[in-house]
Amino acid sequence: MRSTFMGLETARRGMFTQQSALYTTGHNISNANTPGYTRQRINFAQTEPYPGVGMNRPQIPGQMGTGVEAGTVQRIRESFLDLQYRTENTKMGYYGAMSESLTKMEEIMNEPSENGLHSTLEKFWNALQDLSSHTENTGARDVVAATGQMVADTLNYYYNSLSRVQEDIGNQVDVKVDEINAIVAQIDHLNKQIASVEPHGYLPNDLYDERDLLVDSLSQLVNVKVTSVVPNTYGDAKPMAAGLYNIEIVQKDGKSYNPPISLISATKESGIVGTNKVELEKSEDSGLVTGLKIGSASFTQFETLSGELSGLINSYGYEAGGSAKGAYPEMLEKLNRMTSAFAKEFNEIHKNGYALGADAISGLDFFQFDEGNPAQSIKVNQELLDDSSKIAAAAEKGGASGDNHNAQLLADLRKKSFSDYTSLTDDEKSKLNGSIDSYYSGIIGRLGVDSQSAQKDLKNSAVLADSVDRNRQSVSAVSLDEEMTNMIKFQHAYNASARNITVVDEMLDKIINGMGVVGR
Amino acid sequence: MRVTQSMLSNNMLRNLSNSYSRMDKLQDQISTQKKFTKPSDDPVAAMMGMNYRTDLNRIQQFTRNIGEVRNWVDSTDDALDKGVMALQRIRELTLQASNGTLEGDQRKAVAEEIKQLKEHLQNIGDTQVGGKYIFNGKQTNVRPSESGFQSGTIELEVFSGIKIPVNTEGKALFEDMLSDEGDIQKLITALETNDPAVGDMLEKVDKNIDKFLSARALIGAKQNRVELMEDRLSQQEVFSTRILSDNEDIDMEKAIIELTTQESIHRAALSVGARIIQPTLTDFLR
Numbered sequence: 001m002r003s004t005f006m007g008l009e010t011a012r013r014g015m016f017t018q019q020s021a022l023y024t025t026g027h028n029i030s031n032a033n034t035p036g037y038t039r040q041r042i043n044f045a046q047t048e049p050y051p052g053v054g055m056n057r058p059q060i061p062g063q064m065g066t067g068v069e070a071g072t073v074q075r076i077r078e079s080f081l082d083l084q085y086r087t088e089n090t091k092m093g094y095y096g097a098m099s100e101s102l103t104k105m106e107e108i109m110n111e112p113s114e115n116g117l118h119s120t121l122e123k124f125w126n127a128l129q130d131l132s133s134h135t136e137n138t139g140a141r142d143v144v145a146a147t148g149q150m151v152a153d154t155l156n157y158y159y160n161s162l163s164r165v166q167e168d169i170g171n172q173v174d175v176k177v178d179e180i181n182a183i184v185a186q187i188d189h190l191n192k193q194i195a196s197v198e199p200h201g202y203l204p205n206d207l208y209d210e211r212d213l214l215v216d217s218l219s220q221l222v223n224v225k226v227t228s229v230v231p232n233t234y235g236d237a238k239p240m241a242a243g244l245y246n247i248e249i250v251q252k253d254g255k256s257y258n259p260p261i262s263l264i265s266a267t268k269e270s271g272i273v274g275t276n277k278v279e280l281e282k283s284e285d286s287g288l289v290t291g292l293k294i295g296s297a298s299f300t301q302f303e304t305l306s307g308e309l310s311g312l313i314n315s316y317g318y319e320a321g322g323s324a325k326g327a328y329p330e331m332l333e334k335l336n337r338m339t340s341a342f343a344k345e346f347n348e349i350h351k352n353g354y355a356l357g358a359d360a361i362s363g364l365d366f367f368q369f370d371e372g373n374p375a376q377s378i379k380v381n382q383e384l385l386d387d388s389s390k391i392a393a394a395a396e397k398g399g400a401s402g403d404n405h406n407a408q409l410l411a412d413l414r415k416k417s418f419s420d421y422t423s424l425t426d427d428e429k430s431k432l433n434g435s436i437d438s439y440y441s442g443i444i445g446r447l448g449v450d451s452q453s454a455q456k457d458l459k460n461s462a463v464l465a466d467s468v469d470r471n472r473q474s475v476s477a478v479s480l481d482e483e484m485t486n487m488i489k490f491q492h493a494y495n496a497s498a499r500n501i502t503v504v505d506e507m508l509d510k511i512i513n514g515m516g517v518v519g520r
Numbered sequence: 521m522r523v524t525q526s527m528l529s530n531n532m533l534r535n536l537s538n539s540y541s542r543m544d545k546l547q548d549q550i551s552t553q554k555k556f557t558k559p560s561d562d563p564v565a566a567m568m569g570m571n572y573r574t575d576l577n578r579i580q581q582f583t584r585n586i587g588e589v590r591n592w593v594d595s596t597d598d599a600l601d602k603g604v605m606a607l608q609r610i611r612e613l614t615l616q617a618s619n620g621t622l623e624g625d626q627r628k629a630v631a632e633e634i635k636q637l638k639e640h641l642q643n644i645g646d647t648q649v650g651g652k653y654i655f656n657g658k659q660t661n662v663r664p665s666e667s668g669f670q671s672g673t674i675e676l677e678v679f680s681g682i683k684i685p686v687n688t689e690g691k692a693l694f695e696d697m698l699s700d701e702g703d704i705q706k707l708i709t710a711l712e713t714n715d716p717a718v719g720d721m722l723e724k725v726d727k728n729i730d731k732f733l734s735a736r737a738l739i740g741a742k743q744n745r746v747e748l749m750e751d752r753l754s755q756q757e758v759f760s761t762r763i764l765s766d767n768e769d770i771d772m773e774k775a776i777i778e779l780t781t782q783e784s785i786h787r788a789a790l791s792v793g794a795r796i797i798q799p800t801l802t803d804f805l806r
Contacts (some may be wrong), residue, residue, distance in 0.1 A: 048715025106558045112569045112768070122577045128571035129581045133588040136652065136661045152773065342697050402674045402687070420657070437574055445567035455560060466534065470527060479524040481801040488805070 002050060003059065003510070007504040009457030010067035014497030017044060020070045021490045025483050032478040038075040039478045040205055044273055045071040064215040072240060075205050081472045082212065086219035086226075087254070088465035090130040090307045093459035094222040097311025101169055101327060102451035108161045111444045120154045121414075123147045128411035128456040131393055136401035141388035148366065149380040155339050157333065159375040166200040166328040169316040170287065174222055176309045177280050177292075183218045184247070184263045188275045191244045191264065195271060198243070199235035208242050215245065222307040224263065225250045241487070244272060249294065251304040261294050288329065289318040292493060327450070332375070334443055341424055342436050346413060351407030353392025354399035362392035525738060532793040539786045546779045549770050556768065563627070576760040583753050586678045586746060589602050591649055592686040593742050599647040599654070600736045603693070606637045606644070607729045610704065617711055618719035631711035638704045645694040647667070655690025669695045678749050684742070688735055697728050698733065 003009075020299035021042045047065035047100060097392055110116045127140070127147040132273040134140040170342075190211040197204040237243075242265035250256055265273040276295030283290045292299040302318050302325075317326030324333065350366040366384060369378035384390050395405035417433040418424065418439065432439060548557060559566040615632050616622065622630065642665050645655050654658035658672030669691035676685040697703050703724040710718045 013728055063757035103558070103560070106560055109559075111559060112566055112573065116572070118570050122574065126577065126581045126584075129677065134650070174776075208653060255576075396672075400660070400670075400672060401662075402652065402658040402672065404674060404676075408675075408683075409678060415680075441567050441570040444559050444570065446562055448561075448563030448566050451560035452559070452563055466661075470531075471521075473524060473527045473530075474522045477524040477526050479522065482524075484801040485806060 002058070004508070006050070006066065007507070008501060010449045010498045011500035011504060013047065013067035013069060014500065015069050015494055017042075017068045018490045018494035018497060023489060024070075024073060024488060028478045029480065029483050032483075036209050036216070037478070038077045038205070038209050038212075038476040040073050041076055042073055043071040044068050049150070063519060065357070072203060072238060072408060073202065073205060075208060076476055077212075078472065078475045079473065081468060082215075082226075085465060085468045085472055086216065086224070088461050088468055089216065089219045090223040090390070091461035092458065092465050093222075093308030094311040095454050095461055097308045098327075099313060099374070099451060099454035099458045101312070101315035102163070102447065102454055103329060104165050105162065105327065105447060106451055108165065108448065109444060116156065116437065117151070117154045118437075118444075120147070120150050121437070123439070124151050125411055125414045128407055128448050129274045131391070132404040132407040132411060132485040135393045135407060138388060139402060141356075141391050141393075142455045143389050144391055145380055145385050149385065152378045152380055153376045155335065156380050158335060159373070162328060162332055162335075163376075166316055166332075169312055169328065173289065173309065173312045173316055174280060176312060177278050180218065180263075180278050180309065181217070183214050183221075184275055184277075185280055187214050187218070187245060187247065188264055188272070189267065190214070191272055195231075195244060197311070198237045200234075201236040201238055203240060203242075211245060215247070216291065216338065218247070220308055222309050223250055223252065223254075223305065225254065225256070229266045229268055231266070232268050249299075251301075252306045257299075257304075261299060262299055263294070281312060286317075286324060286329075287403070288321065288324055288326070289313050289316065297465065318351075331443070335375040336373060337431055338375075338430075338436065338439055338443075339369065339378055340371070341418055341421060341428060341432055342413075343369055343378055344423040345416070345421040346410065348421075349406065349409050349413065350392050353409075354394040354397060354403070355392050356389040356399050356401060358392075358399040360392075360399055362390065364392070365391060443477060525797075529558060529794055532789070532797065535789050536786075536793065539782070539789050542782050543779070543786065546775060548764050549774075550775050551778065553770055553772075555770050556770050565767055569764065570577050572760060572764040572767055576757065576764055579753055579757045581749075582680075583757065585676050586749055586753060589676050589678060589684055589686050590675055590718055590730060590743075590750070592654060593739055593746055595647060595649045596654055596688050596744055597743065600688075600693075600732055600739060603641060603644045604729060604732045604736065604784050606640050607732060610634055610637050611705070611725045611729065612717060614707060614722050618722060620716075624714065631708050632712070633746060634704065634708055640699065640706070641694065641704070642698055643764055645690050647753065654687055654783060655694065657687070657689055659690070664690055664694070665698075678746075679753070682749075684745065684749075687801045688739065693735060703728060 003398050021044070024040055024042050029037050040204075045068070047066045047069050050066050051057045051060065051063065051388065096147060111118055113119070114391070124147040126142075127144045131137075131140045131144050142345045153159055181228045181334035190207055192209050194211070197207070198441055215224070218385075227246045227248070228243045234241070235242075245264060246266045247262065247264040248256060249263060261278060262277045263278070267273055276297075279292055279293040280289060280299070281291040282288065290300070299305075302313055302320070305313075313326070315327045317324050317329035319325070324330070340409070347365040347367055351361065351363050353362050355362050355364075364383060365381050367378055367380050369379070392399075394400060394403035398401055414437055415435050417435050419429050421429065424432075434442065549555060556562045556565060602687065613634055617627055623792050645652055646663055646665050653662065653664055654660070656664040656667075657670035658674060659667070659670040660674070662670065664670070669689070671689055671691055672687075673685045673689075674687045675685050677683050696704075699705070703721065707718070707721045707725070709715070710721060720784055
């Protein structure tokens with residue numbers, strides 16, 4: 001025989017459950033603009049029917065429903081889309097850092113323009129041509145010395161500005177490493193909180209959201225693979241429990257390193273094993289990155305790394321196989337190599353010429369520079385700036401005022417191929433090609449292509465990340481219209497349950513107060 | 521696909537930002553009049569631009585050089601012309617003096633005029649262009665009449681690898697003729713001493729005239745060459761400027777039409793955004 005008050009109980013459950021659904025709706029609406037928030041849904045479930053199966057079950061026509069209960073509160077999220085998003089986000093981080101640093105480089109080089117090295121060199125060559133038509137003219141000589149100094153100044157400026165930006169990028173690398181460590185620590189903390197909730201049969205949805213948001217930002221910095229681990233010792237955990245996040249740094253193509261490099265490790269057997277900090281290793285001499293220390297492992301394979309950290313390291317520079325790699329060190333080296341070759345050969349020609357009225361060869365260097373860092377230190381010999389008549393324009397003894405042959409040799413240097421430079425060793429020549437003009441425009445062309453392709457890749461990965469994010473939003477974002485509709489739905493169900501109580505109440509009133517009063 | 525309010529607003533924001541960046545690019549192009557400002561905007565064009573600039577710059581420099589060459593050559597021609605005129609006057613005077621009809625005083629007067637002409641020729645030998653003695657070989661800062669004529673060829677580059685010798689050595693033209701034992705001095709002495717050998721001097725004067733004339737012919741040929749070069753350079757300059765401009769200058773009409781188009785797209789994006797963002801179901805449920 002069923003209980004007298006069963007109907008009351010069923011209706012009460014209905015009210016309770018609809019109420020909790022209404023609260024969840026309220027929660028969704030409140031968090032419509034919270035970053036990383038995933039909309040939640042209450043999974044309704046029917047309660048056990050009456051009677052249960054058994055030998056001494058009451059003899060009633062069949063099983064009757066006993067109402068509804070709120071089962072789980074579930075996040076509506078698609079983990080496959082997370083994976084896609086994070087892959088694109090990593091690329092976006094890498095190309096973002098790369099394109100930004102290359103753009104800065106382009107801004108410093110300032111080509112093509114009227115103020116770049118190219119046009120300064122043009123002015124210098126022109127000054128030498130003018131010198132060859134007015135060798136005896138002090139003005140023309142002064143202009144050669146002054147434009148020579150302009151070339152030197154431009155090279156100094158390039159070198160110093162590039163170094164300064166490189167230093168900034170170096171600081172950013174430090175900041176990003178700290179950021180990675182901070183995010184890892186936060187995820188670790190969340191892992192622990194989650195591990196203390198899940199075994200009790202709850203789903204800590206807000207913690208999941210927070211953790212996923214942190215993984216999103218981690219994925220921008222470095223390419224990671226996230227695996228979810230539900231430990232064996234997890235007590236009453238719901239099957240839907242997300243478990244612990246095991247986070248590993250992987251290669252560009254998503255493959256694990258050998259041995260695997262983990263930031264946070266968790267296993268089925270022992271739960272959270274621990275986290276690894278990332279530390280930057282820098283060379284004492286050059287200041288370039290020599291490796292990343294992750295836990296006890298030392299990581300040096302920067303070519304296979306992606307993400308913003310890798311983009312910054314690739315710009316700032318790292319040492320691999322004894323040589324400096326990366327956009328900035330390579331550009332600085334090219335400038336140095338070019339400056340040194342140009343200055344040496346120019347000096348060589350200049351030294352063998354004759355100053356105005358001189359009986360002995362000049363022997364003076366036109367440019368002075370420090371072998372260690374030519375582009376930073378190059379300047380015009382002060383003696384020539386003080387007394388431009390010492391510029392060796394003549395090629396014959398006596399330094400006749402009309403002898404312009406050496407000035408022409410100097411002016412001809414612009415189209416002389418590096419391979420014809422007499423002052424260079426074969427090794428030096430092998431690293432340079434073309435003339436100084438074509439070499440420099442080659443440098444700029446290469447920079448342009450690199451920067452353009454980084455920008456294009458950034459754009460592409462941004463478009464992809466955007467479209468994946470749209471798909472993700474499509475699944476997980478809160479739609480106010482939808483919540484409003486649900487609200488009305490749940491409200492009506494709540495009201496109807498309440499009305500149901502009224503009906504049962506009237507029925508009971510009949511039973512209790514209206515029955516068995518015959519004759520009264 | 522489920523679409524939510526936040527997706528719409530994010531989308532609108534993204535579209536507006538794209539639209540702004542296109543307008544920014546157009547603004548850059550129109551205000552700088554250049555298709556690109558950074559090598560990465562168009563690496564190939566930027567590199568070509570640098571090469572074209574080099575070409576143009578060299579052509580302009582060669583044009584300057586050739587101006588200097590013309591200066592030298594024209595001045596030389598002018599000086600030689602005057603030299604020929606002086607020598608022809610000397611020839612006339614010698615002819616007059618050689619037919620034996622002149623009195624002693626008259627011969628003296630002739631000698632005096634030839635002395636003046638000799639000095640004139642010396643001045644011609646000292647001709648300066650822009651402070652340079654053009655007949656003194658490489659020693660352009662030394663007055664040849666004081667130090668004696670020096671030798672040496674001065675060349676200027678007028679085209680890639682093409683050098684034109686610009687000076688005429690004065691030594692052969694002036695030195696022997698004007699020296700103390702030279703032909704003209706001998707003529708003067710003959711006139712003053714009433715030497716009947718004056719007639720023989722005519723031949724020597726003719727020889728000098730010939731020398732000057734052939735030097736002038738050479739200069740004339742050089743002038744033609746310079747003119748040819750000048751023509752070629754000015755043509756090349758026009759050509760190079762056009763290539764440079766084609767490579768990097770914007771087409772104003774095109775840019776403005778693009779801007780106008782972009783502007784209307786932007787307006788549409790704004791107004792569509794404003795319409796789409798506002799209403800939600802909340803507005804209709806009371």
